[in-house]
Amino acid sequence: MTDITTRQDLELLMGQFYISLLEDPEIRPIFTDIAKIDLAAHLPIIVDFWEQALFGKGTYRNNTLAIHQQLHQKANLTAQNFKTWLSCFNTAVDANFKGPMAEKIKTRALSIATVMQIKIHS
Ligand code: HEM
Numbered sequence: 001m002t003d004i005t006t007r008q009d010l011e012l013l014m015g016q017f018y019i020s021l022l023e024d025p026e027i028r029p030i031f032t033d034i035a036k037i038d039l040a041a042h043l044p045i046i047v048d049f050w051e052q053a054l055f056g057k058g059t060y061r062n063n064t065l066a067i068h069q070q071l072h073q074k075a076n077l078t079a080q081n082f083k084t085w086l087s088c089f090n091t092a093v094d095a096n097f098k099g100p101m102a103e104k105i106k107t108r109a110l111s112i113a114t115v116m117q118i119k120i121h122s
Contacts, residue, residue, distance in 0.1 A: 001096070001097060003099025003100065004101040007051055010050050011043070012096065013050075013092055014046050014047055016092040018043065021085065022039075026078075026081060027081060027085065030071070030075045030081070045060075048060040054108070068116055079117065082113050086109060089106070089109050
């Protein structure tokens, strides 16, 4: 198994992550019924976000926290939702990649999810 080094790696990872995330019966309706995202348009944005967060590359500049605060008004994101999100994320990383960047992306996801939960629930 290799480490995450390219945008293509992030595309593969996010594709796998979203397959399991959208299989969760509590998470799926948040994407399909509430946010009504077009997955084909959403995935490249997620890849942009992680390319920026992991490699400091690219042009992602959106306020992710504000987007989830607005989502929380409509969807009531629970602690359980965050646990599921992180579990799907970590499983997708561990199933596909191994190395310092694979560790870094999991640590970043945990820290962003932790701050996000504190901010949206306070
Ligand atoms: C309970 C956990 C979470 C749920 C249910 C969730 C759900 C969503 C949904 C439905 C959207 C689409 C919003 C829209 O376009 O209107 C979105 C966007 C996004 N989420 Fe999450 N999210 C969660 C946690 C996280 C975490 C922890 C991160 C980062 C570590 C994250 C990163 C993103 C990014 C980068 C976007 C794209 C925002 C943009 O359009 O620029 N999400 N999320």
